[in-house]
Amino acid sequence: MDDLDDRILGILLEDGRASFSAIGRAVGLSTNAAAARVRRLESTGVIAGYRAVLGVDEPIRNDAIEAFIDVRLRSERDSDAFLSWARALASVMDAAHVTGPFDYHLHIRVRDMAALDALLRTLKKDGGVEQTSTTIALR
Structure with missing residues (x-):
């Protein structure tokens, strides 16, 4: 999985019926390239299926990890571009520009600690993040 896959998953989490051309x-x-990526995500089990949600929020799975990540950007990273990029990541539930020693406060949900580690690495490698501080929600 790469940044494009994360962005595609974010779109599908918001709208599971999004067309390949919209994605x-x-x-x-291109439409064909987007379709190929979605089909690969389906065939590898990253996308396990689609479902209708009937007027209620999706519950957080008991084994999922919910956390808050404070993010300080590198000086050359554009703040607005980071916000758009971060909100497109499938695991980012919300992102807020904040005051204090950090630039952003991310509310995230990932399947396990390996996914959290991968997200932190992606933030630093692809997101222009200089420093993070992570707090895991207990309940």
Whole structure:
């Protein structure tokens, strides 16, 4: 999985019925390339299925990890561009620009500690993040 896959998953989490052409436009791919990526995510089990949600919020799975990540950006990273990029990540539930020693406060949900580690690495490698501080929600 890469940044494009994360962005595609974020789109599908918001709208599981998004068309391949809409997904492609949102992430800068052709319709065929977007379709190929979605099909690969389905065939590898990253996307296990689609479902209708009937007027209630999706419950957080008992084994999921919910956390808050404070983020300080590198000086050259554009703040607005980071916000758009971060909100497109599938695991980011919310992002807020904040005051204090950090630039952003991210509310995230991941399947396990390995996914949390991967997200932190992605933030630093691809997101222009200089420093993070993570707090895991206990309940």
